[in-house]
Structure formats: C-alpha cells, structure tokens
Amino acid sequence: MKDIEQIVITGTRTPKRKTNSAVIVNLINSKTLDQVVATTLSEGLKYQPGLRVETDCQTCNYTQLRINGLQGGYSQILINSRPIFSPLMGLYGMEQIPTNMIDRIEVVRGGVSALYGSSAIGGTVNVITKIPDGNTFNFTNTLQSIKGKTTDHLLTGNASFVNEDRNLGISLFVNNRNRGLYDANSDNFSELPQLKDHTFGTNFFFKPAKNQKLELSFSSINEYRYGGEMVEKPAYLAKQSEERTHHILIGSADYSIAFNDNKNSVSFFYGGQKTDRKHYTGIYPDDPAELTAFFANPPYGISKVITHQGGVQINHHFEKFLIGSSVLTAGAEYIHDKVFDEISTYRYEIDQTTKNFGTYLQNDWDITPTLNFLAGFRFDKHNLLARAVFSPRLSLLYKGVENTQFRVGWGTGFRAPQAFDTDLHIAFAGGGVSRIVLSPDLNEERSTSFTSSVNYDKGTPHFIAGFTVEAFYTRLKDAFFQFPLGKDEFGAIFEKRNGDEATVKGITIEARANFDYLVQLEGGFTFQKSQFKTPVSTIDGLEPKREFLRTPNHYGYATITYNPTKNWNLSLNGVFTGTMTLAHAAGTETGQNVDAYFQTKSFTDVGFRAGHVIGFPKIKSGIEIFGGIKNIFDSYQKTFDLGKNRDSNFIYGPNLPRTLFVGIRLKSL
Amino acid sequence: MHAQKSAETIQWLSFEQLNDSLSVKPKKVFVNFYADWCLYCKEMDRTTFQDSAVIKSLKENYYAVKMNVESKETIFFGNQIFSNKRIKKVNSVHEIALLLAGRKNKPFSLPAFVLFDENFQAQSRYFQFLDEVSLLKVLQKK
Numbered sequence: 001m002k003d004i005e006q007i008v009i010t011g012t013r014t015p016k017r018k019t020n021s022a023v024i025v026n027l028i029n030s031k032t033l034d035q036v037v038a039t040t041l042s043e044g045l046k047y048q049p050g051l052r053v054e055t056d057c058q059t060c061n062y063t064q065l066r067i068n069g070l071q072g073g074y075s076q077i078l079i080n081s082r083p084i085f086s087p088l089m090g091l092y093g094m095e096q097i098p099t100n101m102i103d104r105i106e107v108v109r110g111g112v113s114a115l116y117g118s119s120a121i122g123g124t125v126n127v128i129t130k131i132p133d134g135n136t137f138n139f140t141n142t143l144q145s146i147k148g149k150t151t152d153h154l155l156t157g158n159a160s161f162v163n164e165d166r167n168l169g170i171s172l173f174v175n176n177r178n179r180g181l182y183d184a185n186s187d188n189f190s191e192l193p194q195l196k197d198h199t200f201g202t203n204f205f206f207k208p209a210k211n212q213k214l215e216l217s218f219s220s221i222n223e224y225r226y227g228g229e230m231v232e233k234p235a236y237l238a239k240q241s242e243e244r245t246h247h248i249l250i251g252s253a254d255y256s257i258a259f260n261d262n263k264n265s266v267s268f269f270y271g272g273q274k275t276d277r278k279h280y281t282g283i284y285p286d287d288p289a290e291l292t293a294f295f296a297n298p299p300y301g302i303s304k305v306i307t308h309q310g311g312v313q314i315n316h317h318f319e320k321f322l323i324g325s326s327v328l329t330a331g332a333e334y335i336h337d338k339v340f341d342e343i344s345t346y347r348y349e350i351d352q353t354t355k356n357f358g359t360y361l362q363n364d365w366d367i368t369p370t371l372n373f374l375a376g377f378r379f380d381k382h383n384l385l386a387r388a389v390f391s392p393r394l395s396l397l398y399k400g401v402e403n404t405q406f407r408v409g410w411g412t413g414f415r416a417p418q419a420f421d422t423d424l425h426i427a428f429a430g431g432g433v434s435r436i437v438l439s440p441d442l443n444e445e446r447s448t449s450f451t452s453s454v455n456y457d458k459g460t461p462h463f464i465a466g467f468t469v470e471a472f473y474t475r476l477k478d479a480f481f482q483f484p485l486g487k488d489e490f491g492a493i494f495e496k497r498n499g500d501e502a503t504v505k506g507i508t509i510e511a512r513a514n515f516d517y518l519v520q521l522e523g524g525f526t527f528q529k530s531q532f533k534t535p536v537s538t539i540d541g542l543e544p545k546r547e548f549l550r551t552p553n554h555y556g557y558a559t560i561t562y563n564p565t566k567n568w569n570l571s572l573n574g575v576f577t578g579t580m581t582l583a584h585a586a587g588t589e590t591g592q593n594v595d596a597y598f599q600t601k602s603f604t605d606v607g608f609r610a611g612h613v614i615g616f617p618k619i620k621s622g623i624e625i626f627g628g629i630k631n632i633f634d635s636y637q638k639t640f641d642l643g644k645n646r647d648s649n650f651i652y653g654p655n656l657p658r659t660l661f662v663g664i665r666l667k668s669l
Numbered sequence: 670m671h672a673q674k675s676a677e678t679i680q681w682l683s684f685e686q687l688n689d690s691l692s693v694k695p696k697k698v699f700v701n702f703y704a705d706w707c708l709y710c711k712e713m714d715r716t717t718f719q720d721s722a723v724i725k726s727l728k729e730n731y732y733a734v735k736m737n738v739e740s741k742e743t744i745f746f747g748n749q750i751f752s753n754k755r756i757k758k759v760n761s762v763h764e765i766a767l768l769l770a771g772r773k774n775k776p777f778s779l780p781a782f783v784l785f786d787e788n789f790q791a792q793s794r795y796f797q798f799l800d801e802v803s804l805l806k807v808l809q810k811k
Contacts, residue, residue, distance in 0.1 A: 166715065459776040461767075517760040565757040 022374035022397040028105040035571040042094035049524025058648040059227040060242040062091040070122035073420035078126040082271025090421025098175035100156040132169025142663035152179035167207040175199040187642040193227030211258040221248040235280040236298035240644035243280040277303035301343035326365040355383040370400040417442035429585040431645040432491020446477040465513035473505040484540040501533040525556030554578030574606040587645035605654040627662040634658040681735035698785040699731040707779040709798040720801035738766040
C-alpha cells in the first residue's frame with residue numbers, strides 16, 4: 001500500500017457571485033438578515049452596496065429605498081419575481097415584510113436588463129419568500145428595547161416540509177410584532193409609530209415530472225400603524241396623528257415546463273395583490289370655531305389597491321448561434337394596477353388605473369468562452385401614454401483575465417406620468433397637510449443609463465477575497481419634481497411636474513473576504529453626485545437648487561462576522577450616511593421659524609450581535625440565545641420639530657436610536 | 670435520458686474498510702466526498718447513484734468509498750492517522766478530504782470525486798455535479 005501524497009488543503013462553501021452573468025446580481029440571504037438583526041425588509045436592504053433605506057415621515061415613518069441615489073419610485077421591488085409591490089405598498093411595504101418571510105433578496109443595480117421592466121431605472125430588488133428546502137422549523141421570540149423607553153416584541157415561526165422524492169414541498173411562516181410609540185424629543189408626539197403586525201403565508205411547490213414545476217405562494221399582511229400625539233384617544237381627537245389599518249393579500253403562481261432535452265422551456269406566471277386600507281391623517285383645529293366642521297367630517301379615508309400581473313416566457317437554447325451558443329428569451333406580460341385613495345375632507349382623491357402591456361426579447365450570447373453579450377429590448381404600451389415605448393438594453397462581459405470580470409452596460413427606461421408611492425403620502429407642515437397633485441401636462445420621464453465594472457475574486461485554501469468597483473451614470477430627461485403650487489385652506493399643494501434633465505453619477509466599491517470561515521468581512525461604499533441641470537424649487541421663497549434633496553453623496557456599510565466555534569456567532573455591522581441637504585418648513589412653536597435648507601451631519605450606525613447555540617443532537621434540535629445592541633453610539637437625529645405643527649418630512653438618518661435586543665430561538669439542526 | 674432505477678444499491682465503504690479491503694485484494698478505488706450542506710451531493714444520491722449502469726460499473730471494477738467531510742472520527746489509513754483538526758469550527762473539513770480533494774489556490778468545494786488505480790495512485794478528480802452519463806464515462810475511462 002502506498003502512502004497518500006499531500007495534495008493541498010482548502011475550505012470554502014461561500015456562495016460566490018455569479019461570474020458568468022453579464023449583469024451583476026447581489027444576494028442577501030436569510031443568514032445575513034439574521035446577523036444584522038433585521039426585523040423587516042427595510043432593515044435588511046441597508047446592508048447592500050449602493051442601496052440606502054430612508055425614513056421619510058416623522059409621524060408615520062414610511063420608508064423609501066434609494067438605489068444609486070434615485071428615489072423609491074425609480075426602483076422596482078418584486079415579490080417572487082412579480083411586480084406586485086403596488087404604488088401604495090411603496091410607502092410601508094418594506095416595513096411590513098418581516099425577514100422571516102424572506103428566503104433571499106436578489107439585487108440588480110442599474111437598468112441594464114430588459115427582463116425586469118422599463119421602470120427599473122435605479123435597479124431591481126427581488127424578494128424571494130421562504131422556499132421549502134427540507135424538513136426544518138424554528139420559533140423565535142425577540143424583545144427590543146428602544147432607549148429603555150419603548151418595547152418592540154416579535155414572535156416569529158417558520159416550518160418547512162419536503163417529501164422524500166423532493167417533488168413536493170410546503171413552507172409556512174408567521175410573524176407577530178407589537179411595538180409601542182417612541183418619542184425622541186419629549187414633546188409627547190411620536191418619532192416612531194406604534195406597530196401591530198400579524199403576518200402569515202405559505203409557499204408550495206410540486207414537480208409532477210422532472211421537467212415540470214408548479215409553484216404557488218400566498219401571504220397575508222395585517223398592520224395597524226399609529227403615529228402622532230401620544231394619547232389614549234381615537235386618532236381624530238389627537239392634536240396631530242396618522243393612523244393606518246392595512247389588510248394586504250399577496251399571491252403568485254408559476255408553472256414551468258422544459259422539453260426537447262432542456263433546450264426549450266416555457267413558463268406561465270401570475271402575481272396579484274390586494275390592499276384594503278383605512279386611514280386618518282389630521283390635525284386638531286386650534287380655533288374652537290372650526291371644531292364643529294371638523295367633528296362633522298374628520299379626515300378619515302380609505303384606500304383600495306388591486307394589482308394583477310400575468311404573462312408567459314419562452315426560453316430557447318441555441319447550441320450554435322453564429323459563433324458560440326446562446327439562450328434566447330422572449331416574453332409578454334400584462335400588468336393591471338388600480339389605486340383608489342381618498343380623504344374627502346381634504347378633497348383629496350386618487351383614482352388611477354394603469355395598464356401596461358409589455359413584450360421583451362433578450363439574447364444571452366456566449367460568443368467565446370470568455371466573452372458574453374447580453375442584448376435585449378422591451379416594448380411597453382402604457383395606457384397613460386399615447387405611443388408604445390421602446391427600451392433597448394445591452395451589456396458585455398469579458399472574463400479573459402483570471403479571477404476577473406469586466407462588464408459594461410447601457411440601457412434606456414421610462415416612468416409613466418402616474419402617481420407613485422410618495423405622491424400618495426400626505427405630509428404635515430406648518431399646521432396643515434400637504435398633498436401632491438399630478439400636473440395635467442405631465443409627460444413620461446425617460447432615462448439612459450451606463451454602467452461599467454470590474455470584479456475580482458481570489459480563493460486560496462485558507463481564504464477567499466474579492467472586490468468590485470462599479471461606475472454608474474444615469475441621465476433623466478424631463479425628470480419629475482414637486483413644484484410648490486401654493487396653499488389652500490388645508491395646507492400646501494405640490495404639483496408633480498416634468499423638470500429639465502437630471503444626472504446621477506458615481507462609483508460604488510465593494511469588498512468581501514472570508515478567512516477559513518472564522519472571519520467574514522463584507523462592505524460597500526458609494527461616492528456619487530445627483531443634480532438637476534437647471535435648479536428646481538421645492539419650497540416657495542427659497543432659492544432653487546440643482547442638487548437632489550435627501551441624497552447624500554457618500555454612504556456605505558460593512559459587516560464582520562466571527563465564528564470562533566460552531567456554537568458561537570459574533571457579528572458587528574455598521575451603516576454610514578453622509579451629509580445631505582433637506583428642506584425644512586417653518587411652523588408655529590415647532591422650533592423652526594423660517595423655511596430653510598438644512599445640512600445634516602453624517603451618521604455612523606454601529607450594531608453588535610452575539611449568539612450561542614446549545615444543541616440537542618439526539619432530537620436534532622437546538623436553542624439559540626442571542627442579544628446585542630443596535631446603534632451602539634446612538635447616532636440618531638438630534639433635533640426634531642416639536643408639537644402638532646411639525647414638518648413631518650424633516651426626518652433623516654438612522655431609523656432607530658440605541659436599541660437593546662435579546663432573543664431565544666428554538667430550531668431544528 | 671432518465672436514470673434507470675435499480676433494486677441493487679452501492680456498497681459504500683469507509684476508509685478503514687477500504688484499508689482492509691485493499692490489503693486483501695487490490696482494486697481501483699472511487700472516492701465520493703459529501704457533506705450535509707452539499708445539495709448537489711444529495712441530488713446525486715437520488716439520481717446518479719441510483720442508476721443501474723453506474724451501480725454495476727462501481728460494483729464490478731471499484732471499491733466505492735463515501736465519506737462525510739465533516740466527520741469527527743480519527744481514521745487509520747495507509748499507516749497514517751487522520752483526524753478532523755477543526756471539529757469545533759464552522760465548516761470543518763476532515764484532514765483526509767483536504768488531502769485528497771483539496772486544490773492549490775482554490776477553496777475546498779463539493780461535490781468531489783477522486784479515482785485511484787489498482788496501485789492506489791490518484792488518476793483523476795472531479796469537482797462538479799455528474800449525471801449518470803458523465804459519471805459512467807469517468808468510471809469507464811482506462
């Protein structure tokens with residue numbers, strides 16, 4: 001018998017970035033979401049290069065996702081690949097989707113793929129809900145204490161079952177959240193709203209044959225949200241408040257079949273969403289003479305939103321395509337979205353039905369083993385536009401240098417002249433409510449984007465490390481902005497108009513490393529500039545500005561994980577938000593007497609988590625005890641407006657002050 | 670092409686059983702490394718390794734060895750002692766797996782298969798999912 005010769009020693013199972021795709025796809029999995037103690041989608045998305053989640057309302061805390069600095073409406077959030085995150089869900093949806101509903105999140109920055117829809121100008125975020133992946137369960141009880149004043153209690157449960165043949169599986173999730181009001185500046189008006197969430201859902205798959213797959217998903221979200229004066233009274237008796245009761249149902253169905261030796265496949269898909277919402281947005285009148293009228297018709301309202309999307313997609317694999325091989329994808333999809341939102345008291349009503357029929361064609365061509373050319377286009381016929389819009393997209397990948405990929409991409413897109421998330425939010429300022437109306441002359445906004453990037457990853461037996469540098473440039477033509485139209489008896493009115501051109505450009509740097517699974521590092525940082533070509537006015541009487549408001553030029557994140565043993569997990573994470581400019585509206589006794597621009601300071605929000613697992617191998621289960629601190633240095637907005645006349649848009653920086661958390665999890669091992 | 674399910678199964682050996690077998694009768698060896706986290710390995714157990722032609726080829730010409738790379742056991746093999754030096758760490762890989770299926774300048778990855786000749790000289794290694802057709806080609810290679 002011969003002795004074995006030493007070959008080498010190695011170790012990794014890092015899910016490496018897809019090196020063969022012409023478009024970079026970033027992934028966040030549920031493990032990462034756990035380590036950064038994200039309770040909802042909005043807390044998880046901060047830990048992605050080029051992404052920033054901002055809180056936009058001091059009263060209701062609606063959130064926006066900014067990709068490469070572009071506002072929420074420029075990004076497409078998909079649930080199980082379906083665009084059913086309606087314009088209204090754009091307000092609270094990211095805080096309503098609990099992390100235990102999420103299997104992973106796929107992020108594509110920039111608008112360079114034809115498959116994702118033309119309005120994905122800033123990028124696309126695809127939230128994949130828990131997929132049945134084995135016979136597992138977990139149940140978690142987490143308690144958070146916000147500055148020792150407010151508690152946030154979360155109960156979550158997940159279960160997954162897959163049969164022995166692995167052709168049938170089902171997963172279930174439940175989430176219950178109860179958070180109280182938090183007042184940062186002791187004026188008895190909340191900075192964090194009360195939240196009561198009950199969420200549950202299921203995912204199901206069935207493979208009738210090796211070449212066929214049926215997937216179904218269903219989720220139900222119920223949320224009660226209240227922010228404003230902290231009194232035990234109905235919302236309309238509070239001096240200022242917002243109250244929302246959401247009932248949301250989401251569902252999707254996908255069927256795919258492959259044939260001809262897997263050279264062809266066809267998939268049929270449907271996604272739908274239904275939101276029923278009751279809401280109150282109001283200020284109690286100071287003048288007793290106004291009370292009778294106020295009580296006769298307090299500003300309660302309702303919202304009803306229904307979205308349906310359905311379509312078909314065909315893939316064909318050409319083993320020979322000129323030189324090389326290619327995969328041709330063709331598809332057609334129809335989206336119907338109906339938004340009704342009203343508060344009759346304010347004579348505010350949005351009754352918008354949008355219908356978009358889109359067809360797309362994309363050819364993913366491996367010209368040589370080191371050169372890939374992805375070319376595609378979409379035709380979209382939107383009911384608010386007279387003519388169909390053609391959006392071509394091209395990208396090129398070269399991987400001829402070892403461990404390295406070079407990519408360039410170009411694409412166009414458009415946003416229809418319709419109401420998106422922020423347009424459906426009523427803000428408070430100066431003792432009134434401000435609303436957004438669409439200009440009768442509103443036209444579509446067009447975009448052209450370029451990106452180029454270098455990606456490098458090197459693995460050795462003991463570590464794997466890499467970096468990505470990406471430059472992006474987007475030019476918006478007829479960019480939307482909100483023009484201060486004036487005031488009516490209820491408050492300010494802004495009109496959504498087309499402005500001049502705007503450009504967003506910058507560089508995002510990402511780095512990652514993994515040393516023997518002991519230490520894992522990841523980080524991203526963005527340097528950027530976002531400007532209108534001609535200055536835009538946002539508050540009457542203030543000089544118009546070229547720069548985008550609420551948009552820092554520098555921001556980034558980092559996470560470090562340390563696993564000294566199998567049973568211990570320590571992680572440290574941070575989010576940096578650079579300085580930015582906000583408009584601050586004046587109000588009586590709010591602490592702000594004049595309308596003015598405000599330059600924020602920068603924020604560094606650092607969190608820490610430690611977890612320990614006690615395993616019971618005999619019953620294949622374990623108990624994990626974890627705890628830590630979010631925002632250790634309490635890097636949080638220091639001066640908020642006071643009282644009922646506050647400018648609720650004047651909120652910026654991290655979403656939570658210093659918060660302690662502890663939890664216990666029972667799980668299968 | 671679909672796998673032909675077979676009533677017979679592969680008689681997987683451990684490294685210690687292999688040691689004994691080789692000392693009695695030399696034969697070619699097929700080593701299959703896996704881990705609980707390796708989904709492709711599980712998929713191959715369900716498909717490739719159920720194929721009757723694959724089973725037949727392994728039975729007739731090879732000692733088939735299967736090893737969980739996260740094994741905590743100390744193994745005596747070829748007059749040497751091998752152990753898992755990182756038992757308490759995340760993603761611990763046994764010394765024997767590192768030795769046979771580790772690669773220079775590349776992280777350890779699964780699936781991993783190593784084929785040896787009758788003199789126990791490593792002939793070839795594969796680091797990807799193999800369906801029954803590809804695995805048969807590998808097994809029948811002279």
